[in-house]
């Protein structure tokens with residue numbers, strides 16, 4: 001039996017397994033089985049902690065409920081920073097992902113993460129061919145990478161958007177060879193936007209940290225907001241700042257819902 005921790009950031013929820021002390025046999029199929037909300041524990045992302053090396057306190061591997069691997073997860077980064085800090089009492093933690101190192105810092109009850117630079121080139125996202133990433137020939141979306149692919153659509157009324165039909169259609173559009181996370185944004189004012197995200201490999205979530213970063217960056221590139229704003233998601237608020245050096249800072253809460261144990265050997269290979 002292996003202990004797990006169920007955490008969430010604004011209702012974007014995670015099952016966390018800790019393989020820092022010894023490796024755990026978690027295949028993509030097993031991660032998907034754990035993420036299943038009826039047959040498993042249930043989560044938007046499955047997180048495996050591996051040992052940190054040279055400058056990183058921990059390595060965070062991220063899987064979606066469909067078993068696919070993700071290069072970034074903002075809400076999980078805050079949760080994992082607080083979990084790792086809980087061991088040592090540290091106020092600063094470096095979380096390494098397959099997309100790079102993410103320094104995180106405690107700010108009272110909240111955690112702020114340097115999510116790295118927003119990448120704006122069409123190859124960075126990636127898109128299928130060379131084009132202006134600020135105006136895609138697909139619903140006039142804007143795209144950028146936060147270590148994972150994001151497209152942002154600007155809409156006048158978020159409540160009128162059929163996210164559950166449009167989301168999966170755009171996620172799988174041939175314009176996105178690696179698929180994409182699809183964010184729907186309503187700009188309330190230059191310091192405040194609303195966002196709902198249809199996540200690649202996960203579907204509709206209550207919050208998406210990297211999606212909030214991408215939404216603010218794309219809104220600022222369009223001149224719809226300044227370089228810092230509150231992003232209101234269905235699960236609550238994040239504060240996002242696109243720093244002058246291109247790095248994006250995300251600030252928000254962390255929570256543990258419960259802990260338990262799971263029999264990995266009982267899961268499909």
Ligand SMILES: N[C@H](CCC[C@H](N)C(=O)O)C(=O)O
Pocket residue numbers: 012044045064069070071072073074075076148149181199200201202205207208209210211
């Ligand atoms: N919930 C995460 C993003 C998961 C992204 C994943 N769905 C992908 O395939 O890139 C966040 O807070 O940033």
